[in-house]
Amino acid sequence: MADVQAPVLGEYQVIPHIQPDAMAGSKPYVAKPDHNKPLGFPGELVENWEQKAVAKLGELVNNSRALQVFLDSCVKCGACTDKCHYYLGTSDPKNMPVARQDLLRSVYRRYYTLPGKLFPSLVGARDMTKEVLDEWYSYFHQCSQCRRCSVFCPYGIDTAEISMAAREIMDSVGQGQKYCNEILAKVHRIGNNLGLPGPALEDTLLGLEEDVKEETGIDVKYPVDVKGADVLLVTPSADFFAEPHIDGLIGYGKVFHAAGISWTLSSHASEAGNFGMFVGSSENLHKVAKRIREAALDLGVKRIVVGECGHAWRVAYSFWNTLIGPFDFLDRRYPVPQHICEFTYDLIQQGALKFDKSANDDKVVTFHDSCNVARASRMGSMPGGQFIIPRAVVKASVNKFVDMAPETIFESTYCCGGGGGVLTDELIDLRVKGTQPRMLALRDVVESHGVTHVAAICAICKAQFSKVLPYYKFPMDMIQSVHGLVSKAIQLGPVNQ
Amino acid sequence: MSAMSIIYALLFYVATFIFVAGVGYKIYVFARTPQPLKIPTTPAPITYTGVALRMVREVTLFESLFKSNKWTWLFGWIFHLSLLLAFIRHLRYVLTPDNVLWPIINLELVQTAGKYAGYAMLLGLAGLLARRFVVDRVRYISSPSDYLMLLLLLTIAGSGLLMTFVSHVDIIALKGFVLGLLLFEWQLLPASPFLLIHLTLVALLMIIFPFSKLLHAPGVFFSPTRNQRDNPREQRHVAGWSAQIDNTKSADAG
Ligand code: SF4
Ligand code: SF4
Numbered sequence: 062m063a064d065v066q067a068p069v070l071g072e073y074q075v076i077p078h079i080q081p082d083a084m085a086g087s088k089p090y091v092a093k094p095d096h097n098k099p100l101g102f103p104g105e106l107v108e109n110w111e112q113k114a115v116a117k118l119g120e121l122v123n124n125s126r127a128l129q130v131f132l133d134s135c136v137k138c139g140a141c142t143d144k145c146h147y148y149l150g151t152s153d154p155k156n157m158p159v160a161r162q163d164l165l166r167s168v169y170r171r172y173y174t175l176p177g178k179l180f181p182s183l184v185g186a187r188d189m190t191k192e193v194l195d196e197w198y199s200y201f202h203q204c205s206q207c208r209r210c211s212v213f214c215p216y217g218i219d220t221a222e223i224s225m226a227a228r229e230i231m232d233s234v235g236q237g238q239k240y241c242n243e244i245l246a247k248v249h250r251i252g253n254n255l256g257l258p259g260p261a262l263e264d265t266l267l268g269l270e271e272d273v274k275e276e277t278g279i280d281v282k283y284p285v286d287v288k289g290a291d292v293l294l295v296t297p298s299a300d301f302f303a304e305p306h307i308d309g310l311i312g313y314g315k316v317f318h319a320a321g322i323s324w325t326l327s328s329h330a331s332e333a334g335n336f337g338m339f340v341g342s343s344e345n346l347h348k349v350a351k352r353i354r355e356a357a358l359d360l361g362v363k364r365i366v367v368g369e370c371g372h373a374w375r376v377a378y379s380f381w382n383t384l385i386g387p388f389d390f391l392d393r394r395y396p397v398p399q400h401i402c403e404f405t406y407d408l409i410q411q412g413a414l415k416f417d418k419s420a421n422d423d424k425v426v427t428f429h430d431s432c433n434v435a436r437a438s439r440m441g442s443m444p445g446g447q448f449i450i451p452r453a454v455v456k457a458s459v460n461k462f463v464d465m466a467p468e469t470i471f472e473s474t475y476c477c478g479g480g481g482g483v484l485t486d487e488l489i490d491l492r493v494k495g496t497q498p499r500m501l502a503l504r505d506v507v508e509s510h511g512v513t514h515v516a517a518i519c520a521i522c523k524a525q526f527s528k529v530l531p532y533y534k535f536p537m538d539m540i541q542s543v544h545g546l547v548s549k550a551i552q553l554g555p556v557n558q
Numbered sequence: 559m560s561a562m563s564i565i566y567a568l569l570f571y572v573a574t575f576i577f578v579a580g581v582g583y584k585i586y587v588f589a590r591t592p593q594p595l596k597i598p599t600t601p602a603p604i605t606y607t608g609v610a611l612r613m614v615r616e617v618t619l620f621e622s623l624f625k626s627n628k629w630t631w632l633f634g635w636i637f638h639l640s641l642l643l644a645f646i647r648h649l650r651y652v653l654t655p656d657n658v659l660w661p662i663i664n665l666e667l668v669q670t671a672g673k674y675a676g677y678a679m680l681l682g683l684a685g686l687l688a689r690r691f692v693v694d695r696v697r698y699i700s701s702p703s704d705y706l707m708l709l710l711l712l713t714i715a716g717s718g719l720l721m722t723f724v725s726h727v728d729i730i731a732l733k734g735f736v737l738g739l740l741l742f743e744w745q746l747l748p749a750s751p752f753l754l755i756h757l758t759l760v761a762l763l764m765i766i767f768p769f770s771k772l773l774h775a776p777g778v779f780f781s782p783t784r785n786q787r788d789n790p791r792e793q794r795h796v797a798g799w800s801a802q803i804d805n806t807k808s809a810d811a812g
Contacts, residue, residue: 214622
């Protein structure tokens with residue numbers, strides 16, 4: 062995809078004029094029967110899919126208050142129109158949140174509301190046709206389900222919910238997306254998104270132990286399937302092999318080592334990510350999450366800690382108790398689940414960890430708030446802890462920290478451009494354009510404060526940054542794991558024993 | 559009893575019935591539809607009090623809209639506030655002097671505010687309409703019904719203002735008509751073209767309310783991203799399909 066051009070970064074963020082159909086050609090590969098069937102979806106587009114899609118829509122609306130309220134309440138005020146990074150980066154009006162919702166709302170209005178049945182063109186109602194389906198397929202895969210729009214909508218309308226519903230409807234008639242469905246099938250079969258089997262995982266972890274021993278001279282363990290360990294760590298599988306993710310995993314191990322808390326990974330639940338959310342399928346969401354409950358019970362752990370992954374943390378924090386609770390078999394003196402940043406932060410507060418921040422003196426670091434952590438979860442006991450705690454962990458590890466512009470962080474953070482199931486090569490054009498607002502904010506702190514690195518706590522953010530940074534003339538290793546920074550600065554050895 | 563009076567009396571009974579039944583039904587639908595997962599837009603309040611405050615800020619100050627777009631906020635807020643003031647002023651047509659609210663409604667301040675609110679309403683609506691025409695993004699998302707809704711409200715406000723400031727209506731007779739409706743003792747409706755326009759459009763507004771985007775009024779209170787507490791770890795939330803989940807079977811097996 063050499064022809065992909067990054068947008069030019071201007072002086073400041075401009076709201077572009079609309080360019081209809083600018084991204085009409087962007088769509089991911091359609092899933093094959095092999096990808097769909099293990100998920101319980103029809104292999105390919107079924108007969109009578111129009112009626113079936115409309116019926117499914119009705120069923121979903123009846124079973125989700127969010128959907129029902131969101132579809133009925135939008136007043137077309139336009140407040141959300143300039144809030145989506147994909148609109149800002151592509152100028153395609155169908156990437157404005159309300160216009161994206163309208164792709165589905167128009168069908169809802171046609172079949173489930175009186176004015177839509179009587180006067181379709183007056184209220185923008187449309188029949189379910191092949192053109193509509195194609196539009197859905199294209200534009201509901203140009204939404205990273207980042208929820209930025211929901212912050213700014215006067216009724217809290219969350220386009221992510223609409224995208225999930227649309228994808229579920231498409232899956233239910235056999236029009237699935239290859240990237241997500243192939244990955245989900247791997248999790249069901251093997252236990253992680255990579256399809257990394259148990260023995261390969263063990264090898265990888267042994268290799269890590271050797272590397273850390275070489276680097277520090279200390280025997281830091283990276284255990285897997287250890288029964289009776291205190292903590293089960295569930296982390297995105299990208300942490301097992303990709304850069305800079307793996308530095309984060311090394312960091313988690315060092316924190317556990319320094320704190321003297323026994324822990325283990327699980328080969329059965331070797332994935333924190335849960336693409337069931339991206340495709341909007343409650344069955345798949347539940348099925349993927351269930352592996353974690355099974356692993357925790359099987360290993361007899363007391364606590365569950367979740368590694369650096371944005372949507373995984375949303376699923377874990379917001380949904381696990383519902384999906385795989387109650388957690389009465391775990392030690393309730395600790396939050397269930399606990400984020401690795403909360404875990405490290407607590408230890409820092411107790412003075413249980415020692416850092417040599419100067420180990421990171423070659424860096425000036427900023428922090429990218431990942432959407433799902435920022436707008437769909439919390440850390441600690443205070444609202445907003447999800448912003449404070451990871452920054453506190455970074456600041457404990459580095460001397461030089463700078464935040465990006467306030468309108469681009471915290472609850473207003475811009476998506477990396479790769480979330481929500483679009484982190485696939487055929488969507489690279491969308492991903493490069495969609496990251497433009499984030500890159501602009503980053504460029505500003507690079508120029509004004511000499512920022513050299515951006516830290517994140519999301520596997521998708523890290524993979525996306527590595528890929529898109531070069532398009533904007535930044536080095537790809539500018540992106541760091543928060544626990545990669547921890548790993549560099551943390552002091553192991555007798556002090557902590 | 560003129561034919562006109564009978565027609566308008568019937569119109570208002572029908573409109574009121576559709577409005578009350580329609581909105582009531584929609585509220586029932588919102589309330590009965592389960593929300594299986596926790597999806598508050600965070601940072602979100604942890605307590606019920608916090609949620610109540612968030613909701614109060616949302617419906618009185620339009621907090622999210624303020625964060626979002628200052629012009630839309632300004633015009634929208636002016637419109638809704640003046641609608642409220644005008645509504646309060648209109649209560650004098652339905653309340654009798656023995657009502658507890660009467661002294662408040664009859665205050666000079668309340669009546670004057672309601673009177674001039676008509677102009678503010680026009681201003682707010684005109685601003686919102688202008689945005690629909692001028693801003694290309696908003697034009698793109700507007701359907702004919704969105705323009706018509708604003709025109710409807712503008713005409714209601716305009717005809718009301720004309721009656722207040724230009725062509726006065728016999729308000730004693732009007733009050734007689736309205737009270738007659740309430741007591742099922744029909745009275746004559748004073749003949750005035752502006753009044754007929756005003757009343758027709760208000761009835762129309764009531765009729766389309768339950769089928770249109772005006773449902774945002776009850777909708778906002780049911781929006782899960784705004785009305786849920788952020789406490790999924792502390793308290794297990796189940797509803798709808800998630801209430802069907804029973805993990806104890808796998809727990810026993812494990
Ligand atoms: S959820 Fe994010 S990506 Fe999707 S429409 Fe809203 S702002 Fe855009
Ligand atoms: S901000 Fe909300 S109500 Fe306004 S157009 Fe967007 S989705 Fe609709």
